[in-house]
Amino acid sequence: MQLNNFDDKPGAYKVTTQRTPQRKVRARTARRATERANRKVGDRAERRGRRVLPTVEGFERALEERGPDGVAEALLSRHNQRMVRIVEVGVMSQQIALPLLSAYMPLSFIAEQLGAHQLRPTIRSGATWPDHLAWGLDSVGAAVRLMLGMQPIGAAIIARTQLERWSANLAFNVNQSQAPGEDMVAWLNRLWSGCGVWFPKHNKQVGDLFAELSELLHARGPLMSLTWLDAVDIGDTPSSEHVRLMETTSRALTVTLGHLRLCLATAVEDAGAVDLAESVASIPLVTPAESWVPHLGPIVWPMVPRHFDDPKIQSNISGMEVYYRKVADSMDGGRDPEVPRQGWPLYSLGHHRFRALTLAAAGSQREREIVGENPGYSIEDAMVSADLAGEMAAMLAAWLRADPARKPVADALAMCSSALRSAVWLWLEDDSRAMACLRCVIEQIARARAWRVKPNRAAKIESNPNATPRDWIEAAGWRRLSLFNRALGEFAHGATTADWEVAHQALVSIQHDADTNEHADLTGRSHAIRASIFMVGRECAAWVDSFGSPLGEAYRHIIDLDDIEADQSIEALMNRAWERRSTPVR
Structure with missing residues (x-):
């Protein structure tokens, strides 16, 4: 994986590809045919993924039957099941x-x-x-x-x-x-x-x-x-x-x-x-x-770019915004609102999501203008990478918690999975609090690494109820990442002493091209997201190896990971952070 600066990354993992129609057809017809074919391919992959048992043996069987595609299908299916549960409950x-x-x-x-x-x-x-x-x-x-x-x-x-x-x-x-x-x-x-x-x-x-x-x-x-x-x-x-x-x-x-x-x-x-x-x-x-929507997903799910063109999602959220504004206009005119009060909380949610959708759409457009057609650097690719890393972390947590001695690692990886998901969801809406979620990710991925490379030291830290993120980062051998950790930590505080803009500039400074890229100020948080996803994927690959199965190599294939190059990329990030360690974060 060519990731010396966390920017030059490959495209999202593709489970399968569809055949291109041979005969000439109109562009709209071809596009619709391609969309139908893609849905069919995706539906088949989803059905196969759902059949994979959430055990080491189940994943090994999927690997035997379909190679790395089988493992990828299982991981992405878990993500889909998670989104469906939001609707079901x-x-x-x-x-x-x-x-x-x-x-x-x-x-x-x-x-x-x-x-x-x-x-x-x-x-x-x-x-x-x-x-x-x-x-x-x-x-x-x-x-x-x-x-x-x-x-x-x-x-x-x-x-x-x-x-x-x-x-x-x-x-x-x-x-x-x-x-x-x-x-x-x-x-x-x-x-x-x-x-x-x-x-x-x-x-x-x-x-x-x-x-x-x-x-x-x-x-x-x-x-x-x-x-x-x-x-x-x-x-x-x-x-x-x-x-x-x-x-x-x-x-x-x-x-x-x-x-x-x-x-x-x-x-x-x-x-x-x-x-x-x-x-x-x-x-x-x-x-x-006293009022709720039966299909919550489109309102709550992450603001990925495809939402911006989906008429059903647009209609759901815009409709709730219309009702919200009706109530507000009635209040403004001194009239009693015609919309029942029972629906106000729901319309308030719709109002919030409408404004978030508008902001996310503008942010996505700006991202495309900055990144252009750089393969693998799109928001969609970052989402797939985050899903694969987060689901593998969650799967490892499930496998490791059966061993009481490995329960701390299981907790750390479960936390990585959940916090990374929150970080990406907030990042998609340009919310700086995504960086506070990343602070949780970095602490816990360092904790998992410390248990892997320095178990005795990890056990001592674990016994200290006042252990800090810095303790885990140093135990993991990542002391040079202190600026990264401190900058992310500032976003976890809301007191007036915290200055998120200063902390953001610290994140900007550790990008490989901070001094030459005219858009560096706009990509500091994106770089932090992508670097964190990459580090989670790297540590997950190492922990999969602990089960003594070929799953580790399959997972590396899925995320296109080369251990030597990955370690060099993390080393380069640490060196940049260390060189700029005197950069203020507040």
Whole structure:
């Protein structure tokens, strides 16, 4: 694999090819015939992949029968099954997550009345205070979308960064600060409970919620059960225990919603509308979901380029946006909305996804303009590479968890699979929080590597409940990647001390052509995504070898991996990061 700079990569893996029609036909007819043929080929590959048992023996049998194609079909089929499950459990997941959007529509309307732009990008924090508050609401929408997509890591990162951001705002307003040496959890508990500020009353304080989300991002704690549900147990539906664990993210988001409501009510009062301010302060934050869509997939699935031209997806999302705007227009005109209130959370989701689709389409077009026809560098190819790497990591996690001694590695690889998926989904929408997901990926792939190359040292780190990502990266022999790790880590924080733009420039600086490429500023996050996918694939290949089967070589064939060249590519990345280690990240 020629990947000395993670840019010169081959095209997406093709399981089979179809024959080209021999007779001359009109272009439209030929295109439709090709599409039908491709669907048939894909359907056959999917049926074969579904028949492969999710065991080492099952994958070996697929390899014997169809060669590497059989293994690729099994991996891609697992990805497809994962997407289908989102639809199958859609009503249940909407009942769990949509209540968090109960107040989205009226609070967004108030933010827009104060000056927030109606068509603001969903992922920009905004230059004005109303836009910034609206970004907080949009962040709740982004987290809800990931919860509906069975994405615990991405949802937890958004909930955690928002908790940090609005805790910083609260601390400023009440003139309190974290004491020197005071633990973050203790500080948040003291801040939120000691100054008379409203927050949801339940059996967990704000700092404790923050701690549980933080533990998940290091692949620790009870919330890891959600990661296993996402990454490995793709045939399962969420149990009552899973639903209970999801409440940690829901509660953290409710804290954010409560503070946003307070900020908006205060802004309205400052504008002289005291009666309206009282009404805003009494808007219910969470009410039971009473309306949902039967086919959730097109609304929640990742914004891959083919979505932009799919009339069904466009129709579903645009239709929900129309209803959202009808309610907003009625509010703007002082009329009672004709659209029943039960549908507001659902239309709020559609409004968020409509704006995300618009932004993703523009980003895809910009990517094509920058990359041109460079084979293998398209968004679609990156998606296939991520699917193959993520599914192999998940499959290895399933195989390794049967051995108690290898359970830490299984946890690490399950986390890699789930976090990489969240990273790609957010990256497709130009959301910088994708980089926070990559920080989880790099930590856990380093953890898996440390267990493989330095098991004694890995065991010592594992016994330390306060182990840091740096510990694993150094144990993996990747100390020179410290800048990469630190830059990604900045995106996992939402406090005012974090500066995502500075961290982004650090990512830009470690590209091989950072000094010569006029588009380097636009490709820093893409480079980080592709490098992380590559490193996950490289480590997965090494762990497949531990089962003493020919599957390792088959997987290398699928992802076009040469170990020597791969190690040289990672070495080159580490050297660039080390040379620029003094680059600031905040």
